[in-house]
Amino acid sequence: MKFLVNPSKFNKIADYVFKPLLILSIILFALGLLFSFYLSPDDYQQGSTVRIMYVHVPSAWLALLTYAIMTLYSIAGLAFRIPFGFIINTAVAPIGAVFTLICIISGSLWGKPMWGTWWVWDARLTSVAILFIIYLIIIFMNLSFENRIVREKVVAIFVLVGSINLPIVKFSVDWWNTLHQPATISKLSKPSIDPSMMIPLIIMTFAFIMVGLAIAILRIKIEIISRKSNLI
Amino acid sequence: MIIVKDLSVDRLDKKIFEKVNLSLTSGNITILKGKNGSGKTTLLKAILNIIEPSFGSIYWKGKLLKKNLYDFYNHVTYISDKTSSLKKLTLKDNINIWKRFFCSNINNSQIETALKTLKLENYLNQKVGTLSLGETKKLEFLRLIIENKSVWILDEPLSNLDESSIELMKQTFEDHCAQEGSIIFSSHQNPGIYVTEEVNL
């Protein structure tokens, strides 16, 4: 498992994994789209708008997952002085931002038919919006700070502080009474969802993960190279 | 009192200077010479512990400077190559601020004589921002008298001054040395000031 903290080992593993990953993600995506648009039933209440779920839910999960990973690596970078943590932070933030954006847009599109507005100020939606802004701030900090050594530490601290937002996003539906769907799929006990919807959802989730991973690998490699040659 | 040993400074992975040695004891004057960009200002800042050197060490009174920093700061006046007076305030306000800020035990008449020798006595109520370049420079020197410390670190003190002011500075330098003070300054010209050491960067 050393490749998770060591740039050169990571590079080696990444070279092996990258191509299969790309192929796999394309296959999964095709499969997922096929399932979600043709091979899954309409919801008896929501009609075909339910299909938005297959984009919305995976992207939401990945947005959270990405931030969680960044938090872990920030701790690694700050507390254990593993520079790879900072590399991951810079590389992965834009990916998380894109997932969050997809989640917000798909959610809004879903919200218009379901709730009647694009946006409400309930706890989950607000906290996701804040998550998005936090992602953006991280990206901009990476772009505009001059001194690399300072910058990565500052960013890592910011990531850690911002991680307070994660549980708020996750549990806001339980803590406060909101419009948004409470946990139905990711419930710890038994998911209250029909298997015919579960299958495309799972496939789409894996497709999202694969794509995310592929892009992440590319970006991490670029980051490693540019650090080696002292470009930034 | 100050000993600089094999000092090297890098900036953005570029070597500014390498292995500079220098020692300053009381009563001495050291001049820094060198081309533009050779690192005179950088060296002075490194001596003041503002810039981290990449190699080498600096001693103050026998101890490592870093261990003895605030004692060093208590003995040193630094005048940088830019003016540090507050442009929006008048001369008088500036002088008052410095005087109180440095808890100076200089009395007003001494400051007045200094102002007179510097020929600034007529500008007391003028905003510093409207002074001429040389006048701003001379105002800066007032800090030497207000702070009243023994080590002077001066960055290009002689530029922009007219001849009589340069003569005045020369006198002041000599007086300061006679009182066991020490001076290190950078300059592109040396109009006959007697220096004990010349460091070429």
Added chain:
Amino acid sequence: MIIVKDLSVDRLDKKIFEKVNLSLTSGNITILKGKNGSGKTTLLKAILNIIEPSFGSIYWKGKLLKKNLYDFYNHVTYISDKTSSLKKLTLKDNINIWKRFFCSNINNSQIETALKTLKLENYLNQKVGTLSLGETKKLEFLRLIIENKSVWILDEPLSNLDESSIELMKQTFEDHCAQEGSIIFSSHQNPGIYVTEEVNL
């Protein structure tokens, strides 16, 4: 081309200088000398019509300067005693901005040679704010080449420069005069530049 007649400037009811006369024709160099605060900068600014003189008049090509102002501005480059480059931007950005802003017909290779002679070619991607004092000054001179105008008005161009740069400036001045240009500059020192007129303030 420029004729200054009996010029006096007051500031806050204080006389800065009185009845200054000066004339500058093409191919000539005029030096302004004087003590700190004697009004060199003020005179230069008055010639540029930035400061209203209290008495006297200035002519450009035989006409009153005020009547002919923008034609005058089309022929003049002014370098003040403060740096005017944008500190937050890199050298390259600054040069690009000046180049476009003055609609200069100088090509890149000329600028590169100029940068090389000024020994600034290695700093192109550095922020101007981090340059050394002399380097900033030299960067300013690049405007002389970029603007490519015939009358140069320079305020203390020689201060803060090292010897080789001063030599370079001397050369540049002579070349400019040989091409029918004209220069008026203020300075506290004159390291052997041949001047046609010396005005003492």
Added chain:
Amino acid sequence: MKFFNKILFFYYREYKLNISGFQDILTNIIFFFVSIFIFIFSVGPNKETISVIGVAIVWTLLLLSSTLSLKKFYQDDFENGNLLIIHLNGFSYGFIAILKTFSHFLFVQIPFLLSIPIACILLNIESDKLMYLLVSFGIGSLTLSCLGSISSSMNLMNQRNFLLGSVIVMIFSVPIIIFSVGIINMEENFNSLINILFGILLIVFAINPWASGLCLKLSLENN
């Protein structure tokens, strides 16, 4: 032709100065949204309240953001002597004021203009009001830029009586904003109110080069 080129490159310079890239404009927009968030957190997530005060929020933020950037208006260029060089390059003081005003409008106000539609979604402002908002905002923000130019050029002079002047000028922005907000809430009067706003804009726009130009001249003279 050459003059036109010069104007073009004046803006090139302003662009370089104001934004080192696309991200700066984005940061402006993020600032706007974060402020909206803060308003909403403090008011509470009540839908009706929010849609009532939505327009006011947008306008207040506009006002604040344009003061936020007032300091940059002339101060930097004045202090590092660039104002002088621009003048010597053949721009009269009044003309510099006009150019600078537009530059402020372009680089500070327009990004806000662009983000208003999204803000309207967040704030539940109906889409028919959006049009009014955009029109009044377009006119009002240009007016604010002009006022900003006048007041910050007055600020350059370090003299007491002018300090007051700059504050008074800023107070003038009250009627503009009141009329603008009024436009959106009183739709039947739209045309007459727009005319008033437009009138104010014209007056301020006409005064601006004259007043700012004079202040610039005086402050350069006394520098």
Added chain:
Amino acid sequence: MKFFNKILFFYYREYKLNISGFQDILTNIIFFFVSIFIFIFSVGPNKETISVIGVAIVWTLLLLSSTLSLKKFYQDDFENGNLLIIHLNGFSYGFIAILKTFSHFLFVQIPFLLSIPIACILLNIESDKLMYLLVSFGIGSLTLSCLGSISSSMNLMNQRNFLLGSVIVMIFSVPIIIFSVGIINMEENFNSLINILFGILLIVFAINPWASGLCLKLSLENN
């Protein structure tokens, strides 16, 4: 004793500087009131709505206008080399940060504190709420000053994107706003909420000298 004197005269200096920038303070306050007028006008003369959103408005505007003054926090002193001289006079970087934070609190936030009672009259906020408002603002604004110190010292190294600093401050101040507004609207919880606010203040206050000091050191080194 001498050290204490030095601190005293640090503030003398700040006082002189801020008084010479008196119009900045005045402009800030005027904007505060102008924004309140805008709100009142746009919401309409409905007394209840106004008093509901009154507290929220006061808080947000305070937050926004204290970010407005962030630029002055270290920038000026940094650029004219005074920061260096202060350090050479025997203040460590962290201590400078603490002093500056208090100075910001004194010269920027306190004037606001003084103008809150007037704002309360305009906004129909009951006088018993005023006390809560003042207490929560007192704590909250010191927290904001600390955050401002951190972000503006960070921004010394990031000369490109000034607004980013403000955005960071604002994101961090979201919890402060939520709790502060909560204090006033839920009076029964007053003590526990004040405790939370106080806890936040202590954390930020402890981090401030360390974080700002480091940033100051680094930016002086790279200047």
